[in-house]
Amino acid sequence: MSFKVGIDPGLVNSGTGKSDTNSYELVIAGGGPAALSAAIYAARYGIRHVVIESWKPGGQAALTAEIENYPGFSSIVGSDLTNAMKKQALEAGAVFQTETVENTTEENGKILVRTDSAKYTTDYLIIATGAAPATLGVSGEEKYYGRGVSFCATCDAPFFRDKKAIVVGGGDSAVKEALHLTHVVSELGLVHRRDKLRAEPYLAKKLVEHEKVTTYWNSHLIEVTGDDQGVTGVILDTPDGKKQIDTDGVFLYVGTIPATEPFASLVELDKNKAVVTSGIVGTSNPRVFAAGDVTNNGFRQVVTAVSEGARASAAVFELLEN
Ligand SMILES: Cc1cc2nc3c(=O)[nH]c(=O)nc-3n(C[C@H](O)[C@H](O)[C@H](O)COP(=O)(O)OP(=O)(O)OC[C@H]3O[C@@H](n4cnc5c(N)ncnc54)[C@H](O)[C@@H]3O)c2cc1C
Missing domain, CATH: 3.50.50.60 (FAD/NAD(P)-binding domain)
Known part of the structure; x- marks a missing residue:
């Protein structure tokens, strides 16, 4: 496509x-x-x-x-x-x-x-x-904007072909853009602060059941990490404690x-x-x-x-x- x-x-x-x-x-x-x-x-x-x-x-x-x-x-x-x-x-x-x-x-x-x-x-x-787009206000978000942090998967997806990406959000925009990313990335993490998506059920089901997608429910992104080249990972606050996830891209849809x-x-x-x-x-x-x-x-x-x-x-x- x-x-x-x-x-x-x-x-x-x-x-x-x-x-x-x-x-x-x-x-x-x-x-x-x-x-x-x-x-x-x-x-x-x-x-x-x-x-x-x-x-x-x-x-x-x-x-x-x-x-x-x-x-x-x-x-x-x-x-x-x-x-x-x-x-x-x-x-x-x-x-x-x-x-x-x-x-x-x-x-x-x-x-x-x-x-x-x-x-x-x-x-x-x-x-x-x-x-x-609203921002999260977390460390690394502004620093890596345009170098792995994005608010537009439609615009930036081609940069993440066969790479890993994380989408933060649970509404229609987050889910639609995450589905768009599944066409290009190798792995996609979905981080949502609740245990259920707010998006249209038809789209939400399609995303959650996608083979490339790993979900992080009841979780918050608390830091974007990186090096001179750009984003290398994120730190999540999950129900099981803090988790470091390797990723090349972070797409934010938080309102x-x-x-x-x-x-x-x-x-x-x-x-x-x-x-x-x-x-x-x-x-x-x-x-x-x-x-x-x-x-x-x-x-x-x-x-x-x-x-x-x-x-x-x-x-x-x-x-x-x-
Ligand atoms: C990722 C994503 C996916 C979406 N998918 C869908 C979908 O599938 N179906 C659907 O119905 N909706 C979807 N939406 C929502 C839809 O895009 C918006 O509801 C719609 O675009 C709102 O239109 P608007 O004209 O009110 O505002 P906007 O689309 O936000 O347009 C505002 C315009 O005003 C201009 N502007 C801003 N400030 C100034 C200024 N000071 N001076 C002059 N110009 C200014 C901006 O440049 C922009 O052109 C999606 C949104 C996103 C982010």
Whole structure:
């Protein structure tokens, strides 16, 4: 099985859509499924808008080898799905800028969006900046990041062909990415802090029964060890005491942190830094809507992200019409 990951070069932002005034009816912050869906609807509604997406076109979904639960496709490479969404948005007339939103404020009844290279004013804002991987905060994790420690098996699996790897986590992402790794590695360890996986039972069973997989239940990774070349092993805290396991790679799927820092002064966030929503895409600020993994809506999937993105643009259209 072979996977291709990445943005279609034909879909790279031209950056020509910026209006002279940088003043819009709607700014959509983000570039994943939620933002792409919001962009399709905003363009079709004729809303004067710009989508500001940063370094990760297609978002987390584009870094996923295989998506098997998005209606209409029994299996699709994540980046193929997000590239198709972006193509559809561009065809509908959506305007994209490759910039990072750094901060947002409200001034004179408008929202001011500052990016790493420009300023925008807008009547309405959709926050669709998704989430970034959480870390364990253990010794060696940061030191060996990119030299054996990874958050993306889909991206890095080829470096571990016929080598040993460890996956930490028990949710859908951990299990899916672990299954992807079984295609290339010689041995795979699965470390989970509970005695049962949270992932979809069908995928969990497939992984646990895989001949290459050894499970470490009720266990915590407490240190990543290595040398000049990179990772050489991990130390686990298991019910039988500390264990040193030899490995070449460590893949971490221990949750995500919503990318909400630039919006902290504009909307209410919960204790996990997710945007608190009401009525699915509304926020504590009537000029701001939120969609996808950045919200506290809970079910973090492509299908929910695109649905919320669409609802957010529809809500803005209704307000502009009134
Ligand atoms: C390994 C893995 C496997 C998965 N498998 C599946 C699956 O099989 N099926 C499924 O339905 N879901 C799956 N998911 C979940 C799915 O990918 C997410 O739910 C979905 O991508 C969320 O979309 P989003 O648009 O809300 O956020 P994201 O996909 O996180 O996109 C956020 C975007 O915002 C951009 N951004 C962030 N900060 C800024 C900023 N300050 N300024 C501008 N842009 C910014 C990022 O660059 C990114 O492009 C998986 C996730 C992972 C990690």
